[in-house]
Amino acid sequence: MEKKYRKYGLISIKAVEHLVLMIIAIATIVAIGQEILHIFEAREVALADLLLLFIYLEVLAMVSHYAESGKLPIRMPLYIAIVALARYLILDMKAMDDWRIVAISVSTFILASTVIVIRWGQLKLPYPRRNENS
Structure with missing residues (x-):
């Protein structure tokens, strides 16, 4: 009986982990869209904008790597x-x-x-x- 609870506990934790990863990925994609919209509205690309987009890209890469390998x-x-x-x-x-x-x-x-x-x-x-x- 204990193995059964342990199995369902691990499955539940993995499901929450994947849900949170999806939330982080979606939020990052939304933030990228907002930044691109800001760049088009300002009609100029500043270095700060590029660095912010790079940060978002690194967050997405980190989420992708963690989702694939389970390691950060x-x-x-x-x-x-x-x-x-x-x-x-x-x-x-x-x-x-x-x-x-x-x-x-x-x-x-x-x-x-x-x-x-x-x-x-x-x-x-x-x-x-x-x-x-x-």
Whole structure:
């Protein structure tokens, strides 16, 4: 009886997981549409607009990868964070004091360094392959 509940529990959790993934994908697509509409209304494409579209694209890629593999590579949210910080810096640089610019720059450098370290670790220190029978 316990196995039956465990099986239905896992099925339920997977169903909720896929539902939330679909909601995230749909919301991201809507946001992309809104941004494109904004670009057409403004009749100009700013760098901030392109960076925002790139963030949306990364979110969609992350959802797609997670839906296909069931795994979320930690590098994808880091890429999104780096682009978001760059966008923030580009948009508000004139209104920022020097310390805030330095803090954002250092944060971006730390995130980029983290990506490099994670990638190096994946190449040089890979996880052992799991035995599919266990």
